[in-house]
Amino acid sequence: MPLLVAYHGAGGNPQEFEENTGFSDASINPDMITVYPAGISKSWQGAAYAAAGVNDEAFTTDLIDRILKEYCIDESRMYAAGFSNGGGFVGTLACSHDHGGRFAAFAAVSGAFYTSEEGLQGMACRPARLPVPILEVHGTDDKTVPYAGGTGRGGRLDPIPTWLSHWAERNKCKTPATNSSRDGIHHFQWPCETSDGLLRHFKIEGHGHSWPKKDKKINISPIIIDFLSAHRYS
Incomplete structure (x- = not known):
């Protein structure tokens, strides 16, 4: 079976995140085993407020190793x-x-991509392999992690278009195609050297810092599952 590791936001918890995403709902996520880890001090590595000395990257590797011992997981998914x-x-x-x-694809909603004062996140980014399938979703009224960037509670934030441009360069993508709806949802999809759709972005006009659900303009969880499921590690 495929595996999805789902990381809650700062101050959140696995139970709340499971409820918000619906990733355990078979009508949304019919075949993935979903694991919801809990961050130390309810946060994850990378933010200034995260617990000092905690290596959540190594924790993730250890977590996957343990899951693989206990469950029949398709390691390509x-x-x-x-x-x-x-x-x-x-x-x-x-x-x-x-x-x-070990991950075949990634998805972030309202991603807080903190950078250091010494340089952009892109300068320190060394993916294990390229290209990297990645989907980002963000609201234009997000005051916690502003779309236009700035200074957040956990450090400096690049504008989301800047963060996306780094991934477009890494994945050797060209200018994105854009589809917009009357509801103010703009879907960007980059044509990349090896495949179209490796890099996707949803810009949601008027949306704040919350998980987009069916009671809002868009239910993002099924879209995330479809995006992830389209990719296998090879």
């Missing part, structure tokens, strides 16, 4: 998804040469 600080950590995993290479 292991995925990571997260929200806010958890989404930022998914970005960290995607950039991790030592701990990100």
